[in-house]
Amino acid sequence: MIDRAEQNEQSLTGRARDRLVDHRQAEVWACLHGVTDPELDESVTELNFVTKADVDPDARVHIEFRLPTYWCAANFSFLMADDMRRAVSALDWVKGVSVVLGEHMYADKINAGLARGLSFQETFGTEADGNLDDLRQTFLVKAFQRRQAALLNHLAGVGHSAETIVSLTLTELDSLPVDDEGGKLVRRYLERRAVVGPVRADAVAFIDAGGARLQADNLSAYLSGLRRVGVNAEFNSALCRGLLSVRFDLETPFVPKSKASSKTPDSQHVP
Amino acid sequence: MYRTAKGEEIFVIDGHTHFWDGSPANQKNIHGKQFIECFYAYHSNLSPPSEKWEKDKFEKYDAKTMFDDLFVTGYDDMAILQPTYLTDFYKNGFNTTERNSALKKSHPDRFILNGAFDPRDGTKGLEDLHALSEKHKLKGIKLYTAEWRGESKGYKLTDKASYQYLEAAQKLGIKNIHVHKGPTIIPLNRDAFDVADIDDVATSFQDLNFIVEHCGLPRLDDFCWIATQETNVYAGLAVALPFMHTRPGYFAHVISELLFWVGPDKILYGSDYGIWTPKWLIDKFMAFEIPADITKETGSVLSMETKTKILGLNAARLYGIDVEAQKKKIRAGGGYAHLPEAVHAPR
Numbered sequence: 001m002i003d004r005a006e007q008n009e010q011s012l013t014g015r016a017r018d019r020l021v022d023h024r025q026a027e028v029w030a031c032l033h034g035v036t037d038p039e040l041d042e043s044v045t046e047l048n049f050v051t052k053a054d055v056d057p058d059a060r061v062h063i064e065f066r067l068p069t070y071w072c073a074a075n076f077s078f079l080m081a082d083d084m085r086r087a088v089s090a091l092d093w094v095k096g097v098s099v100v101l102g103e104h105m106y107a108d109k110i111n112a113g114l115a116r117g118l119s120f121q122e123t124f125g126t127e128a129d130g131n132l133d134d135l136r137q138t139f140l141v142k143a144f145q146r147r148q149a150a151l152l153n154h155l156a157g158v159g160h161s162a163e164t165i166v167s168l169t170l171t172e173l174d175s176l177p178v179d180d181e182g183g184k185l186v187r188r189y190l191e192r193r194a195v196v197g198p199v200r201a202d203a204v205a206f207i208d209a210g211g212a213r214l215q216a217d218n219l220s221a222y223l224s225g226l227r228r229v230g231v232n233a234e235f236n237s238a239l240c241r242g243l244l245s246v247r248f249d250l251e252t253p254f255v256p257k258s259k260a261s262s263k264t265p266d267s268q269h270v271p
Numbered sequence: 272m273y274r275t276a277k278g279e280e281i282f283v284i285d286g287h288t289h290f291w292d293g294s295p296a297n298q299k300n301i302h303g304k305q306f307i308e309c310f311y312a313y314h315s316n317l318s319p320p321s322e323k324w325e326k327d328k329f330e331k332y333d334a335k336t337m338f339d340d341l342f343v344t345g346y347d348d349m350a351i352l353q354p355t356y357l358t359d360f361y362k363n364g365f366n367t368t369e370r371n372s373a374l375k376k377s378h379p380d381r382f383i384l385n386g387a388f389d390p391r392d393g394t395k396g397l398e399d400l401h402a403l404s405e406k407h408k409l410k411g412i413k414l415y416t417a418e419w420r421g422e423s424k425g426y427k428l429t430d431k432a433s434y435q436y437l438e439a440a441q442k443l444g445i446k447n448i449h450v451h452k453g454p455t456i457i458p459l460n461r462d463a464f465d466v467a468d469i470d471d472v473a474t475s476f477q478d479l480n481f482i483v484e485h486c487g488l489p490r491l492d493d494f495c496w497i498a499t500q501e502t503n504v505y506a507g508l509a510v511a512l513p514f515m516h517t518r519p520g521y522f523a524h525v526i527s528e529l530l531f532w533v534g535p536d537k538i539l540y541g542s543d544y545g546i547w548t549p550k551w552l553i554d555k556f557m558a559f560e561i562p563a564d565i566t567k568e569t570g571s572v573l574s575m576e577t578k579t580k581i582l583g584l585n586a587a588r589l590y591g592i593d594v595e596a597q598k599k600k601i602r603a604g605g606g607y608a609h610l611p612e613a614v615h616a617p618r
Binding site for chain 2: 021039069070071073074075105110120121124127128129130131132134135138142205224227228229232234235238239242243245246247
């Protein structure tokens with residue numbers, strides 16, 4: 001007969017172990033939340049790309065993800081996988097990370113490269129002539145511009161003059177009294193500010209992609225120029241989300257016309 | 272032909288149509304299967320429910336279905352057939368000039384037949400381009416820069432060979448180069464959708480017109496910038512247009528940016544048939560207005576005059592179509608017999 005106390009202890013240990021795994025799993029998802037699709041500047045978890053992030057008893061993490069189309073560019077696909085691996089590896093208890101991309105034109109190649117910890121260049125050999133630093137920088141700059149435009153519009157909208165805005169230092173921006181929305185926009189902007197220039201407390205907060213400080217007298221023309229970066233990213237995000245939902249049937253399955261009520265009159269063609 | 276409530280006749284040239292065979296019988300490999308499935312995902316995601324097709328119809332439709340969808344049910348007066356060969360994915364190619372030419376032959380007043388070239392085909396390809404141009408009197412070429420060809424996964428317009436082909440096109444009087452960017456190019460570490468090469472060739476080939484399909488999406492931002500600086504760069508509206516149904520706000524932003532940067536004279540309507548069909552696209556487009564807050568921000572307005580240019584007049588100019596003469600030809604052939612006397616007023 002099993003000792004009752006011992007049985008309790010065993011089950012407690014089991015529950016504790018479960019709690020530990022749950023806790024670790026939550027940490028992994030939080031980590032993945034911080035990884036963005038570089039083109040869209042949105043979290044890979046919010047985009048619904050990650051389908052699995054399991055922690056096994058040996059503290060190894062197994063991540064699986066998929067993308068909106070079979071044809072999504074190899075470079076961005078690799079970047080996201082690599083960023084996920086790095087982000088999760090930084091957790092101190094993690095003993096190993098596997099990242100697997102599903103149903104993609106380069107899935108085999110990318111998965112083999114990831115499993116061996118290879119760089120993009122090593123993974124693709126003669127099909128590449130370098131790694132992804134330039135590509136990453138290009139899209140970090142676009143993300144910076146989009147976040148900057150959102151913040152500038154917000155600051156102008158709540159009544160700050162162009163002169164005030166362009167003269168703010170980083171410290172002043174950080175301590176500006178703002179509402180929740182403004183606070184979020186400031187945080188998002190500051191996360192990307194280092195992409196375009198050195199971040200010192202007394203540096204001007206607002207500079208362009210080339211590092212030059214913004215001018216009050218042409219701030220609105222400058223903002224018109226940035227507007228298209230945001231429009232492009234938002235359109236692409238809507239398209240990617242839509243394609244993903246159709247590809248993996250995330251919404252109600254479609255009812256073919258012939259099986260739906262085909263007698264519905266179509267009155268668009270007005271006689 | 273679309274008639275407004277006031278009785279104005281709007282002549283419609285569909286800048287982007289396909290007569291493809293993506294059926295399983297024609298698929299060579301998994302890539303062929305995935306290619307048509309990706310198109311079908313665009314179709315399913317962005318079409319109104321009443322306009323969705325079943326997959327087998329989508330994979331391969333016949334000439335009559337296409338003719339009716341464009342010219343009888345739809346408001347197109349003319350349509351440009353844009354080939355996409357994909358011979359590495361499909362046994363007989365996906366949508367070749369040869370396959371399209373049957374439609375042109377049956378309905379010469381309705382279709383504009385474009386050709387294609389691939390700068391990786393060397394001297395033989397140049398000879399083929401000459402022959403193709405001579406046979407079909409080409410005025411336009413469609414390029415798909417992400418086409419897989421053996422070991423190659425795509426090319427750039429700035430490649431030396433691309434220059435040779437563009438020079439040949441110019442000599443042959445093929446003025447309109449439709450560029451469709453896709454997700455692959457070698458080296459793979461570069462951005463395959465980058466439009467900088469279009470900027471380069473537009474400067475070098477001032478006598479050619481470069482019509483960038485899907486208005487440069489997913490690089491609309493960079494595309495707008497180059498189109499502002501080049502007089503011979505145009506925006507094809509395919510892929511952006513169907514957003515009028517699912518996400519009209521996004522369409523409003525995109526068309527506003529295009530009007531702001533590219534201008535009303537350089538935007539071309541295209542259904543991307545069979546991904547989408549002209550009837551619903553044009554009904555929605557004619558009824559579409561840019562919301563006041565976006566107009567306030569961008570200054571862009573989608574006036575009737577601008578809609579008329581986008582739907583047909585801009586393409587007519589590029590392809591040397593005399594609209595009144597063409598209408599007469601189509602009417603004489605009974606092409607408007609099905610039209611009611613009255614109007615297709617936006618609801």
